[in-house]
Amino acid sequence: LFMPILVGASMRAKFPVSGVMMPMGLATIIGGMSTTIGTSTNLLVVGVARDLGMHEFSLFEWFLPVAVVGGAGLLFLWLVAPRLLPDRAPPMGDTSPRIFSAQLHVKEGGFADGRSLSEVLAKADGNLRIDKIQRTESLFLAKLPSIKILPGDRLFVKDSPENLKHYEQLLGATLFNISDIEHPVDEETPLKAEGQHLAEVVVTRGSPLHLRSLAAARFSTSYGLLPLALHRARAPSSQITGDLNQILLRAGDVLLVQGSGDAIANLKDSGTMLVLDGTTTLPKTHHAKRALFIMGSVILFAALGIMPISVSALVGLGLMLATGCLAWRDAASALSIPVVMIIVTSLALGKALMGTGMADYLAVSFVNVASGLPAPVILSGFMLVMTIMTNIVSNNAAAVIGTPIAISIAQQLGVSAEPFILAVLFGANMSFATPYGYQTNLLIMTAGGYKAADFMRIGIPLTIIMWLGFSMALPMLYQL
Structure with a gap:
């Protein structure tokens, strides 16, 4: 949510984005540790512990140790981390216009009608790059300078939105196929340039266009907008071939659309897609x-x-x-079936570890290895194991596997299980050292232009600070 704001603020302050993005991203993980609902990992640990007979943790039960230890971690992220990070240029810092793949449909009577390819290119001062020329569904023409362009030909091009519209007017072509328009073009409903605007529409997860084509979603009919071109961030240099209306869209794709100001405003108000149209309309805040x-x-x-x-x-x-304040559609789209399934299956796995005796076996093995050591040292060692595991596999896997084992270790030692459960919760959340241990790490890795070594440079010292802090705080709070 705040990544674009951070990038914009950093660029205006002329401060490296890479010096801000990772510290802020890791700070959100620390903040998420503080309550039972802060992260999905917290919910898993609390849910598995409750399901195994432990008491119900309150919302802010462990807020105090997180505030103290997390405060030290935040100071490190604020004062030290930016000095350890190299100045990397993030993709989001690129202010050059997006390059869209589009098709220019040659119209009868336009400049390109009957002209040779060399004449068309000369008309555009040599700036127009034509990748393919399609005459029929199965016939593509060789790009010879002498080839004649005929009405109905499709010229596959790539350029910025402004240049695409310039070529459309210059060559007497259209960026859309008139036959694809569902209402007839006549005197009552002519094609008019007046009042038409361009906008970029970002396909997001949960939107009607994700994993669908424009034709299947009836985009033009539903929103009154004409799709003109497509930008695919995963392969910006590749040419999009085929009918734009039939291409399967995915989250992250950007559509260039044309329509009236009202149609663009209606699409923006619907909240189904992210619309970038350059307007400064303030969001509605009456709720x-x-x-x-x-x-x-x-x-x-x-x-x-x-x-x-x-x-x-x-x-x-x-x-x-x-x-x-909330629409039914938004509430339904916010329900993540994968997250629900992870929680349900994790509870079942936790019960299986306890029911089969595997948790007791692993707990006895761990206690035997650490035999003779005091309970606080065993607690600290167990937390370190969880921390290493969460950076290698995932935080949720570490939480599900570690919680039943933590309860068994406490029973073997004859001490309270709460500090060991919290050791799992804190350890499973400390996924600072790799970009793959936590979902937000992957987001900031892309946005900040980081490498895996950057996470180790910041994550390992931060992990040590947090681990030592919790190793001292938990035994003091629970009198181990």
Whole structure:
């Protein structure tokens, strides 16, 4: 959410984006440790522990140790980390215009009609690059200078939106196929340039265009917009071939569309896709105070123990829907089936580890290796194992495997299980040293232009600070 803001602020302040993005990204992980609902890892650990007979953790039960130890980590990220990171140029810092793949449809009577390819290129002062010339569905012409361009030919080109519209007017062509327009072009509904605007539409996950074609989504009919070109960030230099309306779109694709200002505004207001049209219309905030009050009430009721967080969250969702702060469509799109399945299957795996005796076996093995050592040292060593595991596999896997083992270790030692459960929670969240241990690490790796070595340069010292801090804080809080 804040990545574009960070990039923009860094560029305006002439401060390296790479010196800001990673510290902020790792700071969000530290902040997520502080409550039971801060991260999916926290929810997994708390859910598995409750399912195995442990007491229900309150919303802010471990906020104090995270505030103290996390404060030291935040100071490191603020004062030291930016000096350790090299100045790398991120992709988001590139201000050059996006290059779109498009098709110029030659019209009868336009400049390109009957002209040779060399004449068409000369008309564009040699700046137009034509990758392919398609005459029929299966016939592509060789790009010979003497080849004649005929009405109905498709010229496959790549350029910025401004240049594409310039070539459209210069050659008397169109960036859309008139036969694809669903209403007839006549005196009552002519094609007019007046009042038409260009906009870039980013396909996002959960939008009607993700993993669908424009034709299947009936884009032109539904939104009153003409798709003109496509930018594919995963392969910006490749040529998009075939009918634009039939191409399967994916999250991250950017469409160049044309339409009236009202049509573009309606698409933006629908919230189904991200529209970049250069306007400065402020977002509608008439529900903001109401939504903030409901959110604050949900957290307050859970923090005071008036109702469990699961109940207060559902009540809050109902109030958001009833007061118009949230639409049913948005609520449904926010429900991630993979996340739900991870939680459900993780609970089952935790029960299986306990039911089969595997957790007890691993716990006995760990205690035997650490025999003779005091409980605080065993706690610290176990947390370090979880930390290493979360950077190698994933935080959720470490949480699910570690929680039953933590309970068994505490039972073997005859001490309270809570500090060992928190050791799993903190260790599984400390995925600072690799870009693959946590989802946000991959996001900031791309946005900041980082390499894997950059995560180790910052993540290893931060992990040591946090590990030592929690190793001292947990035994003191739980009197081990």
